[in-house]
Amino acid sequence: MAPVYLRLRDIVKSYDGRTNAVDGIGIDIERGEFITFLGPSGSGKTTTLMMLAGFEEPNSGSIELDGHNLTRRKPYERNIGVVFQNYALFPHMTAARNVAFPLRMRHFPKDEIASRVDRVLALVGLARFAERHPRELSGGQQQRVALARALVFEPDLLLLDEPLGALDKNLREQMQVEIKRIHREVGITTIYVTHDQTEAMTMSDRVAVFSKGRLEQVAPPLEIYNRPASRFVGEFIGDSNFFEARADPSRPGWIEVAGIGAIRISIGAAPLPASGELDLLVRPERIRMVGTGPAEDLNMVQMTVETIVNYGDSVLAIGTAGGRPLRMRVAGAPPAGLREGAQVTVGWAPQDAYAVVRS
Amino acid sequence: MIPLGLAISVAIFLIAPILIIVPMSFSTSISFAFPPPAYWLGYYRAYFSNPEWLIPTANSFIVAFSTMLVTMLLVLPACFAFVRNRFAGKGLVNQLFLLPLIVPQVVSALGYYGFLSRLRIVGTHLGLIVAHTALAMPVSFLVICAALKGYDRNLERAAMSAGAGPLRTFLWVTLPVLRPGILVAALFAFLQSFNEAVVAIFISGRDAATLPKKMFESIRLESDPIIAVVSSLLTGAVLLGVVIPLLFRRKTGRAT
Numbered sequence: 001m002a003p004v005y006l007r008l009r010d011i012v013k014s015y016d017g018r019t020n021a022v023d024g025i026g027i028d029i030e031r032g033e034f035i036t037f038l039g040p041s042g043s044g045k046t047t048t049l050m051m052l053a054g055f056e057e058p059n060s061g062s063i064e065l066d067g068h069n070l071t072r073r074k075p076y077e078r079n080i081g082v083v084f085q086n087y088a089l090f091p092h093m094t095a096a097r098n099v100a101f102p103l104r105m106r107h108f109p110k111d112e113i114a115s116r117v118d119r120v121l122a123l124v125g126l127a128r129f130a131e132r133h134p135r136e137l138s139g140g141q142q143q144r145v146a147l148a149r150a151l152v153f154e155p156d157l158l159l160l161d162e163p164l165g166a167l168d169k170n171l172r173e174q175m176q177v178e179i180k181r182i183h184r185e186v187g188i189t190t191i192y193v194t195h196d197q198t199e200a201m202t203m204s205d206r207v208a209v210f211s212k213g214r215l216e217q218v219a220p221p222l223e224i225y226n227r228p229a230s231r232f233v234g235e236f237i238g239d240s241n242f243f244e245a246r247a248d249p250s251r252p253g254w255i256e257v258a259g260i261g262a263i264r265i266s267i268g269a270a271p272l273p274a275s276g277e278l279d280l281l282v283r284p285e286r287i288r289m290v291g292t293g294p295a296e297d298l299n300m301v302q303m304t305v306e307t308i309v310n311y312g313d314s315v316l317a318i319g320t321a322g323g324r325p326l327r328m329r330v331a332g333a334p335p336a337g338l339r340e341g342a343q344v345t346v347g348w349a350p351q352d353a354y355a356v357v358r359s
Numbered sequence: 360m361i362p363l364g365l366a367i368s369v370a371i372f373l374i375a376p377i378l379i380i381v382p383m384s385f386s387t388s389i390s391f392a393f394p395p396p397a398y399w400l401g402y403y404r405a406y407f408s409n410p411e412w413l414i415p416t417a418n419s420f421i422v423a424f425s426t427m428l429v430t431m432l433l434v435l436p437a438c439f440a441f442v443r444n445r446f447a448g449k450g451l452v453n454q455l456f457l458l459p460l461i462v463p464q465v466v467s468a469l470g471y472y473g474f475l476s477r478l479r480i481v482g483t484h485l486g487l488i489v490a491h492t493a494l495a496m497p498v499s500f501l502v503i504c505a506a507l508k509g510y511d512r513n514l515e516r517a518a519m520s521a522g523a524g525p526l527r528t529f530l531w532v533t534l535p536v537l538r539p540g541i542l543v544a545a546l547f548a549f550l551q552s553f554n555e556a557v558v559a560i561f562i563s564g565r566d567a568a569t570l571p572k573k574m575f576e577s578i579r580l581e582s583d584p585i586i587a588v589v590s591s592l593l594t595g596a597v598l599l600g601v602v603i604p605l606l607f608r609r610k611t612g613r614a615t
Contacts, residue, residue, distance in 0.1 A: 055516055075519040082520040088513035092535045101531075105522035149521065 005031035005189055006157065011061035013047055021047045022058070023213035029191070034183050035218075036200040037193045039210030040236070048210075049159055049193050053082050065156055076105075081150030081188075085162040087142045089134040095145045096121070096130040102153040120148045123182060140171045147179070151186060158190045164199065176203055197237045201225065209233050230359050231279040238283065239316075241326055245280040245355060255280065255355060259322030263299050264350045277358035284316070284329040286352035289338065290345040298347030303328065305342050310334060321346070377594055384587035391582055406588045415573035416589075419553050422484055422569060426491040426552035427545050430499050433492070434544065438503040460497045467494070468561040475562055482564020490558050495548035502547065506540025543604055550600050554593075 006029040013022040022044040029035055037045035050056040052063060054075030063070045070078055081102075089098050096117050103113045121127050124144040134142055143163055150158060160179075164172045180203055183190055194200055200207045201221045209216040209224065209232075217229035228234035231242055245257040257263045257280055265280075290300055301321040309316040317328045317338055328346055330338070337344060379393055384402060386395030406412050441452065459467065471490040472481060480486035514536060518528040534541075556571035563569050570589065577586050 053516070053520055055519075074524075075516070076522050076524050078520070080520060082517065084513045084517060086511065086513060088511065088517040090514060090517070090532055090536070092538075101518070101523075102521035105527065146517075149517075153522070 003031070004028040005033075005066060007062075007064045008048070008052075009062045009064070011048065011051060011058045011063070013044075013051060013056065013058050020213050022051070025061070025213075025215055027208060027215065027218055029189065031189055032187050034180075034190045034192065034203060034205045036204040036207045037191060037210055038195070038197060038200040038207050038236075040195055042212075043210035044213040045193050045208075045210040046161060049161055049191065052157070052191065053080055053159055054078050079153070079155045080157045080159060081153070081155040083143070083146045083150050083158070083160045083163045085165050087134070087139075087146045089142055089145055089149075091134050094131050094133055095126065095137065095148075098134070098145055099148045099152050102149060106153060116152055117148075120152045121145075123151070123185065124148045124178070139167050140175060143167070143175060144178070147182065151182070151188070154188075156189070158188045160190065160192045162194050163192075164194075164196075172199075179203065201237070207237075209236065211236075225283075227354055228281065228356060231281075231356055232359075234279070234281045234354075234356060239285075239327060239329065241282045241284060241287075243280040243282070243324055244358075245278040247276055247278055247355075257322075259324045260301050261322070263353065264297075265353050265355060278355045279358050281354045281356060282348050282352060284327040285331070287326075287328040287346050287348045288330065289328075289335055290347050296349055298349055299353070300345055300347040301326070303344050303346045305338065305340055305344060308334065308338065308340050380587050380590045380594070383584055384591040386584055386587070388584065391584060391587075402585050402588045406585055406592075409585075412573065412585065412589065415568045415570045418484070418563070418567055419570040422487045422491060422567070423549045423552040425484070425488045426495055427549040429488060429492045430495045430548040431541065431545050434496055434499045434503055435541070438500060438507050442504055442507045456500045457497045459494050464557040468558040471558055472561045481562050482566055484567045487559065487563050487567050487569070490562060491552040491555060492548075494555065494558065495551045498547045498551065499544035502544040503537070503540055506537050510536060539604075539608060542607065546600055546604060550597060554597070 008025055008027050011022050011025040012020055014020045021042075025044065025048055037048060039045045047056065051058050052070075054070070054073060054077075057072060061071070065078075089095075090101065093101070099117045099120060100113050103116060108116070117130070118127065121130055124147055126141060126144050126148065129137060129141060129145075134145070137145065146163070163179075164175050167175060176199055179192075192199070192203065201224075204221055206218060206220050207224050208218045209229075211232050216233050217224060219227075219229075224233060224237055228237065234240050235242065243257045243260065245255045245263070248254050248256050248262070251262075254262050254264050255278060263280065290298065303317070303319050303321045303326055305317050305319040307318040309318070314332065315330045315334045315338065317330070319326055319328075326346075382395055382398075383391065383393055385398040385400065386392065387397040387399050387401065388395060437456075441449070462470075467490075471486075471493075475481045475486040475489065478486070480489070510533075514532055515528050518532045519525075523531060554571065555569075556575065559569045559572045560575055563572050570593070574586055574589055577583060
């Protein structure tokens with residue numbers, strides 16, 4: 001296992017002395033890793049980032065970077081690059097001077113400043129815009145300048161606070177690819193804060209899911225998606241169907257789902273408690289109409305279709321099964337028989353269901 | 360059509376005094392005859408060679424400039440403290456700062472006369488600077504607080520994470536970004552003091568007499584058209600004071 005580069009231990013932060021915005025966060029991050037802090041607003045992810053940057057101080061806990069204790073250090077004494085959601089470019093300076101600023105603060109020699117600025121502006125694809133002021137640049141270009149400014153002094157850590165929130169969808173996707181490319185080229189340890197799960201899923205080596213000041217799960221994106229640690233994580237990432245269920249100790253491999261009946265789950269799935277309340281997760285795209293696709297031993301239910309949403313590249317069928325809400329996603333054009341108001345038999349394979357202990 | 364006609368009439372009404380005074384300053388007549396019988400620069404020459412007018416002019420500049428400096432030195436820290444902190448009685452402090460705007464000028468003048476004479480600085484430059492600073496602070500306070508409220512604090516965070524400590528952040532980032540607001544506030548303070556007549560008449564005395572005071576005396580005691588020269592020059596100066604910030608704003612664009 002790679003040595004730990006950044007360690008947060010038991011970080012607690014409260015603003016008003018009553019509730020904890022951050023309630024005991026601990027995480028180990030490897031050198032060069034791209035990790036995303038994901039969660040809804042108020043979950044503590046931005047507060048944690050602020051403490052990493054030094055703009056806030058934790059009430060208790062520690063932050064160690066490469067063996068050094070950073071916890072109480074001032075932000076200007078940490079070697080950390082920060083990219084803000086609203087770019088925070090100095091409006092009275094050109095792009096080149098903005099990028100040069102950290103180097104001037106560190107008293108680099110003039111010619112080295114010039115060559116580094118040129119290099120990093122080329123890295124973000126803005127070599128031609130060096131002499132423009134921020135107001136003469138588009139949102140995406142401003143964000144790249146902000147990224148260049150955060151990277152130019154080769155910091156130990158790169159923090160990005162919802163950097164793409166102000167951009168439109170296409171530009172956001174473009175910038176996601178750009179940021180990943182730059183991360184691969186530079187190899188810097190990166191922490192990316194966002195509430196957008198698509199970004200988390202597509203960009204990260206690992207995702208840290210925040211909720212109410214605590215970490216729900218820290219794992220690679222696919223693991224978070226297929227094997228969420230809790231119902232919150234399963235519902236927050238991707239579309240989901242959750243059913244209340246109970247483990248049946250007398251029938252291993254089978255669980256009892258309220259309203260639907262006995263459901264078979266894969267024996268190889270994560271070990272379940274022998275008894276107790278469970279939440280069963282079935283992803284909508286894993287459900288299909290019986291009769292379509294390869295013949296298999298499916299768990300089957302009768303679904304009453306209420307609404308059909310056609311996205312062009314896929315179809316979402318919203319309805320109920322056994323009185324419980326059910327969503328099914330089918331790629332491509334709507335299959336015959338899938339209509340609003342219809343009663344269809346749908347099913348999913350045992351390995352496509354995942355049970356989580358009810359918390 | 361009617362609103363446009365109304366607007367034009369109002370504009371003419373406001374500009375009319377200038378349209379009368381400026382030609383009169385070039386008049387050859389020894390009284391306030393209008394329209395002037397002929398034009399010459401005699402009264403301009405008289406103004407620029409007469410210490411009775413030049414000393415008050417110099418006094419006005421000295422007092423206005425000093426007022427501007429002292430006002431800015433007091434208001435800048437006050438605004439930072441006010442905008443960036445929570446404390447009990449904030450509303451009251453705000454009202455106190457704006458008080459000089461609300462109190463009638465003559466009442467202020469009388470008050471300053473009494474107060475400053477106890478400090479024995481009536482009739483001195485210092486006394487006038489004290490009074491004018493108090494009168495200039497409300498507007499400067501408003502202008503700079505507004506600029507500060509619209510200021511993005513992430514800029515300071517960006518500067519700090521780039522390695523700039525509090526002092527360097529202030530000098531390299533905060534001050535330059537606030538510069539337009541600071542300049543406007545400074546210009547307000549200067550013009551406010553330069554144009555101020557009522558308090559100056561009460562407390563500037565003989566040695567620190569300002570231009571408005573001299574003009575007031577002149578029109579009471581003489582009917583010398585040289586006063587039209589002074590008025591024209593003052594109007595020109597105020598125009599410059601308004602136009603220069605506009606040009607400056609254009610140059611820096613949407614700087615904040």
